[in-house]
Amino acid sequence: MSAILRINPIACEAHGLCAELLPELIRLDDWGYPILDEPEVPPDLVGLARRAVDACPTLAVLLDES
Amino acid sequence: MSTANGGHHGLPRLLAGLKPGGRPMSLAAHHRIHGPVPSIAPHQLIEEVERSGLRGRGGADFPTARKLQTVADRKRVGAVVVNGSETEPASAKDRLLLARLPHLVLDGALLAARAVGSSEVIVKVGQNATDAVRAVDDAIMERESERFRMSVLTGPDGYVTGEESAVVHYLNDSTPKPTFIPPRPFERGYRGRPTLIQNPETLAQLALVARFGSRWYRELGTVADPGSALVTITGAVRAPGVYELAFGTPMADLLDAAGGRTEPLQALLVGGYFGTWVDASAAVALRLAREDLRSVGCSLGSGVLIALGESACGLHESARVISYLAEQSAGQCGPCVYGLRSIADSVGALAGGVAGPRERERVLRWAGEIRGRGACHHPDGAVRFVESTLRVFASDIETHRRGRCTARPAGLPLGGSAVEPPGSRVAGPLAGARRGLVR
Numbered sequence: 001m002s003a004i005l006r007i008n009p010i011a012c013e014a015h016g017l018c019a020e021l022l023p024e025l026i027r028l029d030d031w032g033y034p035i036l037d038e039p040e041v042p043p044d045l046v047g048l049a050r051r052a053v054d055a056c057p058t059l060a061v062l063l064d065e066s
Numbered sequence: 067m068s069t070a071n072g073g074h075h076g077l078p079r080l081l082a083g084l085k086p087g088g089r090p091m092s093l094a095a096h097h098r099i100h101g102p103v104p105s106i107a108p109h110q111l112i113e114e115v116e117r118s119g120l121r122g123r124g125g126a127d128f129p130t131a132r133k134l135q136t137v138a139d140r141k142r143v144g145a146v147v148v149n150g151s152e153t154e155p156a157s158a159k160d161r162l163l164l165a166r167l168p169h170l171v172l173d174g175a176l177l178a179a180r181a182v183g184s185s186e187v188i189v190k191v192g193q194n195a196t197d198a199v200r201a202v203d204d205a206i207m208e209r210e211s212e213r214f215r216m217s218v219l220t221g222p223d224g225y226v227t228g229e230e231s232a233v234v235h236y237l238n239d240s241t242p243k244p245t246f247i248p249p250r251p252f253e254r255g256y257r258g259r260p261t262l263i264q265n266p267e268t269l270a271q272l273a274l275v276a277r278f279g280s281r282w283y284r285e286l287g288t289v290a291d292p293g294s295a296l297v298t299i300t301g302a303v304r305a306p307g308v309y310e311l312a313f314g315t316p317m318a319d320l321l322d323a324a325g326g327r328t329e330p331l332q333a334l335l336v337g338g339y340f341g342t343w344v345d346a347s348a349a350v351a352l353r354l355a356r357e358d359l360r361s362v363g364c365s366l367g368s369g370v371l372i373a374l375g376e377s378a379c380g381l382h383e384s385a386r387v388i389s390y391l392a393e394q395s396a397g398q399c400g401p402c403v404y405g406l407r408s409i410a411d412s413v414g415a416l417a418g419g420v421a422g423p424r425e426r427e428r429v430l431r432w433a434g435e436i437r438g439r440g441a442c443h444h445p446d447g448a449v450r451f452v453e454s455t456l457r458v459f460a461s462d463i464e465t466h467r468r469g470r471c472t473a474r475p476a477g478l479p480l481g482g483s484a485v486e487p488p489g490s491r492v493a494g495p496l497a498g499a500r501r502g503l504v505r
Contacts, residue, residue, distance in 0.1 A: 008246045008441075009246070009398070009400065009402075009440055009441050010245070010398045010399055012399070012400060013400075014400055030404075030432070031400055031404035031405065031408075032400075033400040033404075033439070035435055
């Protein structure tokens with residue numbers, strides 16, 4: 001099972017909660033928007049990734065679990 | 067001289083019969099030059115296009131047969147959209163085709179519609195290209211007997227309005243902005259149906275492949291890049307305009323086709339404002355071929371070549387272009403809006419000689435971080451241009467920091483001003499550019 005993290009850049013408003021909750025995968029650029037260096041989520045981080053998805057006020061964080 | 071099935075050898079192909087400054091070609095004249103459209107089964111057409119090696123001419127360079135097949139494989143196919151937005155400021159080829167040779171484009175659109183199982187053709191054109199709108203409208207009237215619904219739709223100008231998802235968005239609810247994908251247009255496009263979107267030149271080429279076949283198509287060009295291409299050549303050349311040239315043609319011959327250089331060449335911008343600067347010595351060694359262009363990190367994009375003369379300042383010109391690209395963001399994605407604006411300010415400072423010693427490195431870091439983080443490829447194209455600017459004009463940054471720049475403005479086209487409207491400066495290929503099979 002693999003999980004892929006994506007950001008909808010149109011929906012994102014740089015609240016930054018995703019980077020707070022998942023600093024292992026998400027950092028912020030100079031304007032506060034999330035940078036995903038590696039979209040694939042290791043199994044041990046999937047729980048945190050789901051929390052980041054739920055926490056985003058604009059529903060801009062997407063997790064494709066298949 | 068003609069082949070067995072009527073195709074002319076050599077150039078021009080698409081631009082055959084086009085006279086400078088003339089009116090749109092009538093259906094009768096179009097048929098006199100190219101003959102009627104043959105009846106060809108959908109799968110046969112797609113196979114023939116595949117054998118021809120035709121690729122999309124809107125900038126993405128995608129194999130046309132594969133795109134046709136992807137839509138043809140879907141159920142309840144919607145419209146075929148001719149994307150004549152041509153928002154690249156320096157490009158004039160699509161407007162030329164639509165304004166002067168509308169029947170060639172409509173032939174291709176109708177053939178593509180049959181091939182994918184669509185019954186509707188929509189031609190989308192920028193609202194300022196009034197000559198193209200009128201010509202396509204008239205051409206549709208001349209074809210009243212067609213069983214297909216055909217229409218012209220004008221849209222607002224703006225660099226990103228021509229992007230595929232922005233075109234679909236505009237058709238669906240009048241918002242000319244890119245959308246978050248997937249779904250892609252071939253999955254869910256106009257009215258939620260699978261939609262084929264093609265560039266006018268691609269369809270015009272397809273109309274000739276359908277008539278004369280893939281072997282004829284491959285008589286020009288290289289094995290990897292068969293056929294001819296419409297190239298808009300502008301900048302420091304005597305006769306800027308749209309030229310049809312065979313793939314494989316050396317860059318030096320391309321510039322000669324446009325009347326030759328007005329002064330020694332400093333650099334060549336390949337692929338328009340999403341393209342790449344190549345310095346003069348590397349540029350003249352290139353041919354118009356993907357493998358050559360790839361070797362210096364370029365692609366032909368929408369077919370724009372801009373020659374920068376030695377008297378111009380590449381840094382100043384590029385700073386203007388980058389500001390323009392930043393302004394042209396659709397304003398939807400943070401990394402594009404804020405990133406490009408910051409980059410534009412910094413490059414402006416570099417050009418003005420007022421930047422700190424580490425500004426160049428900061429711009430390169432931003433460029434790397436912004437890439438791939440927009441809903442569309444606007445930031446990606448812009449940072450490609452930025453990175454090549456900082457590479458090719460690196461020594462100018464130092465010169466400017468010491469307060470020296472003796473260059474004169476070259477005035478690269480921005481916004482709608484671009485190349486003169488088709489007719490006034492457009493010419494067919496000159497003798498020097500008439501290359502046959504280049505291998």
